[in-house]
Amino acid sequence: MGARIEVVGLTKSYGDLRAVDDLTFTIEPGEFFGLLGPNGAGKTTALEMIEGLRKPDAGSVSIDGHDPWRRDPRLQRRIGVQLQSSAFFERLTAREQLVTFASLYDAPAERADALLAEVGLEDKADSRVEKLSGGQAQRLSIACALVHDPEIVFLDEPSSALDPQARRNLWDFLQGLSGSGRTVVLTTHYMEEAEVLCDRVAIIDHGRLLELDSPAALVRGLDAPTRITLAPEAIDEGAAREVGGVDEVTVYPDRIELSTRRPAEVLAELARRDALHGLSASGASLEDVFLQLTGREYRS
Incomplete structure (x- = not known):
């Protein structure tokens, strides 16, 4: 399980705005890696290029030697992506949504029921997706990203819209993912979440890498009272x-x-x-x- 991700000189501009500016780092197989930064820092743009959803202007991304932008089906089957904002198929129940996603990857339909339980949506299995609350829809989005049991998981602010109890339950679930050997890449605005979950974090701002280390090492280096x-x-x-x-x-x-x-x-x-x-x-x-x-x- 897991994969090695190499990011070298990654750059993306929109007109005069340099959203991502020469990012370089490596994510090791089985690592839980956090990408942190304030609003507009370039986190989501960087993540989308690593996922293969957006083409870099310069630089490269390699996932176990594969370029994600080339949309190699063999690599895509190994990747699960939870976007910052997700759209679901209309008029489907939560379970039907998951079964549909599973069918796209030839995954067993039984996987849907297991995931609904794992993300705390068992009692919403027969509810149509448009009837779900924001937090419930967020948890369903995460389940959709995991329904084909991917080796590499990308999570863009997965705990936004979740209440504190649901967030803590999600942390337990995500720690289980990491413990099973998957490579997990996370963006979040919750620093406590990054401290609890991440082996290492990259802090970026204005598209540039500022620091990269384990949360504990970064805190020790601060020399704060x-x-x-x-x-x-x-x-x-x-x-x-x-x-x-x-x-x-x-x-x-x-x-x-x-x-x-x-x-x-x-x-x-x-x-x-x-x-x-x-x-x-x-x-x-x-x-x-x-x-x-x-x-x-x-x-x-």
Whole structure:
């Protein structure tokens, strides 16, 4: 299972806009790979070129030595694609939709029922697709991408429109896909999702690759302080500023937050002062890395 994907100098322009600018990276067989970036960064354009849905202006994509743009049926049968927005056959039920997709690949119809259960749509099997909610349609779209049991799976923002419970269930399902040896390529705006699922992530902006590494390695390289949060009654602002190792104190209506690069020292002092009420501590996250690399300005 799985496949090696090589992207070399991938470039795509629309008029004066360079949507993807000389992207180069490799995805290893069986890897869960994330492609991250703000709105308009070029993620979807890059993904569509890797999938073979869009022709590059320059550069190349190779999936186990095959060019996906050539539409080789032998390669296409190995690929499953979930698009950012999907269109279904009208007036079909969820199960009929999946059975139709399965028939295109000569996959057994029984696969449809198994997938409906796996994506939590068993009770919607006989519902017409136009009656599904946004989140249910998203899960059906993912099932359609997997109905022929592909080795390589491309997922473009699969958890958008899902509520927190459905998103967590989807993560469990996707981790199972990766655990079975498939190569999975994901775009997402949820940094926690990328941290949980991805072996490595590529962060891009303005079509260019900014960083590529595992989420943990990227977070370690940020050298960000630890944030220690306490209930407001645990310690007052003046006393908090006297704690050795504290670099910054921020007071909010419902909490007090201490920033430090020496968390063990600070926590030990707080314990000595019996000031641990409401304690929580958090280090840097992939979101912090993302914001440092791409900025905080609004993107349309």
